[in-house]
Amino acid sequence: MIQTEWFVMLSMVLFVLGTMGVLIRRNAILVFMSVELMLNAANLALVAFAHQWNQVSGHVFVFFVITVAAAEVAIGLALIVAIFRSKQSIDIDTLHQMEG
Amino acid sequence: MTVETFLFLAVAFIAIVSAASMLLTENAVHSALFLIVVMVCIAFLFLMLEAPFLAMVQIAVYAGAIMVLFLFVIMLLGAEKAEVIEPRDARRLRWQSVLALALTLSFFGLAALAIQQGNLDFQTVPNQTAALRYAQFTSGPRGDLDVYLNGELILTAPEFGTTSDFMNVPAGTHTINLVPTGSAANVVLATTEVEVLPGSANTVIGYNTSGPLPIIATVNEDLSSVPERSARLVVFNATESDVSLTQINSELFIDGTRNVQTFIPAVASESASSAQIFDEGTFEWEVIEAGSESVITASGWNGRDAIITRIDDLEIERGTSQLLVVANELLDDGSARVLAVPLVSRADPAFGSPQAIGYTLFTTYMLPFQMIALLLLVAMIGAVVLTHKEPSAAAVRRRDVRRKVSRPLTTVIAAQTGTDVTQPTEEPSTQPSGD
Numbered sequence: 031m032i033q034t035e036w037f038v039m040l041s042m043v044l045f046v047l048g049t050m051g052v053l054i055r056r057n058a059i060l061v062f063m064s065v066e067l068m069l070n071a072a073n074l075a076l077v078a079f080a081h082q083w084n085q086v087s088g089h090v091f092v093f094f095v096i097t098v099a100a101a102e103v104a105i106g107l108a109l110i111v112a113i114f115r116s117k118q119s120i121d122i123d124t125l126h127q128m129e130g
Numbered sequence: 131m132t133v134e135t136f137l138f139l140a141v142a143f144i145a146i147v148s149a150a151s152m153l154l155t156e157n158a159v160h161s162a163l164f165l166i167v168v169m170v171c172i173a174f175l176f177l178m179l180e181a182p183f184l185a186m187v188q189i190a191v192y193a194g195a196i197m198v199l200f201l202f203v204i205m206l207l208g209a210e211k212a213e214v215i216e217p218r219d220a221r222r223l224r225w226q227s228v229l230a231l232a233l234t235l236s237f238f239g240l241a242a243l244a245i246q247q248g249n250l251d252f253q254t255v256p257n258q259t260a261a262l263r264y265a266q267f268t269s270g271p272r273g274d275l276d277v278y279l280n281g282e283l284i285l286t287a288p289e290f291g292t293t294s295d296f297m298n299v300p301a302g303t304h305t306i307n308l309v310p311t312g313s314a315a316n317v318v319l320a321t322t323e324v325e326v327l328p329g330s331a332n333t334v335i336g337y338n339t340s341g342p343l344p345i346i347a348t349v350n351e352d353l354s355s356v357p358e359r360s361a362r363l364v365v366f367n368a369t370e371s372d373v374s375l376t377q378i379n380s381e382l383f384i385d386g387t388r389n390v391q392t393f394i395p396a397v398a399s400e401s402a403s404s405a406q407i408f409d410e411g412t413f414e415w416e417v418i419e420a421g422s423e424s425v426i427t428a429s430g431w432n433g434r435d436a437i438i439t440r441i442d443d444l445e446i447e448r449g450t451s452q453l454l455v456v457a458n459e460l461l462d463d464g465s466a467r468v469l470a471v472p473l474v475s476r477a478d479p480a481f482g483s484p485q486a487i488g489y490t491l492f493t494t495y496m497l498p499f500q501m502i503a504l505l506l507l508v509a510m511i512g513a514v515v516l517t518h519k520e521p522s523a524a525a526v527r528r529r530d531v532r533r534k535v536s537r538p539l540t541t542v543i544a545a546q547t548g549t550d551v552t553q554p555t556e557e558p559s560t561q562p563s564g565d
Contacts, residue, residue: 032135032138032178033136034250035250036138036142036247037175037179038245038250039148039242040142040145040175041243042238042241042242042245043146043238044145044146044149044168044172044369045241046172046234046237046238046241047146047150047152047153048149048228049234049237050153050231050234051152051153053226053227053228053230053231053233053234054153054230054231055153056554057158059200059203059204059209060153060158060161062200063152063161063162063165063200064153066154066165066192066196067149067152067165067168068167070169070172070192071183072436073172073188074172074176077175077176077179077181077184078136078179079251080179080181081179081181081482084481085335086481086486086487086490087417087490087494087495088487089181089183089184089482089490090487090490090491090494090495092181092184093184093187093487093491094495094498096191096192096500097502097505097506098502098505099192099196100191100195100196100506101505101506101509102509102511103196103199103200104199104509104510104512104513105509105512105513105516107200107203107260107513108512108513108514108516108517109516110203110207110412111203111206111207111240111516112515112516112517114207114209115519120207120209
């Protein structure tokens with residue numbers, strides 16, 4: 031039986047790696063993928079705690095997170111495609127002005 | 131080191147290395163593939179945490195749908211090497227990477243300290259409520275009874291053989307009083323103190339024996355999950371003799387004797403049997419006097435006197451937990467008959483199974499579920515609207531021009547066949563005038 035702390039620790043490491051990706055990488059798609067990694071890390075912690083407490087609510091939350099992630103990816107990638115059309119680049123450093 | 135620990139460490143190592151590789155590799159396609167590896171690792175960890183359904187959803191939705199979408203967009207935009215277009219020196223905010231690294235590392239340290247110092251308390255039981263219900267098995271000339279829980283009326287004159295729904299009560303000691311219907315609450319015929327444990331399910335049964343007053347007993351029901359295609363059966367014997375529960379085999383009268391099998395032997399008077407797991411199906415049962423099994427089996431119908439009551443077509447439905455109450459029903463003329471009434475309740479589905487998640491989703495989390503569905507719909511429409519390309523005015527003009535200069539069909543045919551089909555033929559004259 032593996033202790034819940036281990037899963038929480040792993041979840042934290044993955045979350046930090048995701049945060050690092052968001053802050054350091056300049057490719058908008060990479061930033062999105064890092065956000066997905068952070069969501070997955072949070073899911074892992076939720077499932078670990080659900081297992082610890084024998085409460086199935088944690089699983090339902092993970093279910094919701096996955097759904098929200100799917101919606102977020104659909105909108106995010108559509109935005110990236112739209113930005114690429116007007117800017118010919120998805121480097122987020124070039125997106126420093128609000129005019130279209 | 132156990133196999134489980136080894137597997138966890140191996141999978142955790144692969145996940146961390148893949149996540150780090152995802153950040154470090156220059157090619158966006160490689161990053162996406164590394165992220166798929168991380169997600170499959172997390173799905174594996176879900177399996178270790180007894181969440182098989184979520185593991186499958188994780189692979190299907192994340193590793194399947196979402197990552198395919200990512201790869202598709204990367205390929206569509208040709209964005210594999212988007213970051214090397216610009217030389218590093220020309221980047222704005224050059225110091226940002228260093229600062230980000232320092233901040234995330236300090237965040238890592240802080241979070242690790244929080245987990246280590248936080249002393250996650252895994253001992254306290256969070257579920258302090260319990261389920262309680264009342265089953266009515268008193269009857270007879272004394273008339274109807276009202277049921278009071280801690281001095282509050284919860285049931286008015288329930289019928290024989292019926293039960294209330296499970297009520298959520300705080301764990302602890304509760305008082306159940308039986309009061310004749312129409313009397314004041316302090317005219318108590320029978321009272322009992324029920325001690326309910328956190329997370330338990332308890333059935334309080336009021337019944338009659340030959341004595342003048344009703345008796346109250348409590349059965350602690352086990353509603354935990356049952357194996358697939360089976361159900362749990364407990365017998366509560368509210369009569370004054372010991373009983374056994376036998377099942378009549380479908381092949382009656384083999385070799386001239388009745389072929390019966392004892393399933394729950396010798397349930398003592400006014401007590402509950404231990405739980406038995408049965409396969410699903412519909413069976414004929416008999417409640418017989420304990421110790422009379424051999425009489426019935428060996429001597430056929432001679433043992434009829436030993437049969438207390440028959441239960442025709444008792445349905446053992448999968449995933450249920452049944453409490454079969456064998457009780458005296460006092461009739462108005464003073465005589466008594468024994469009835470066996472099944473109280474069927476749903477056993478909890480196995481933890482992490484689709485049934486368990488679906489049940490929680492459609493009861494407690496129905497509104498959030500609907501909101502999420504709406505959100506997905508809006509996201510879908512939003513994605514279509516965002517990527518929809520309005521044809522520009524120039525494109526529309528080009529299309530019109532192309533239509534104008536396109537040659538008539540007749541000249542195309544003429545060029546290909548070598549004959550001049552533009553010459554007027556006799557066709558117009560032969561066609562009906564109305565055409």
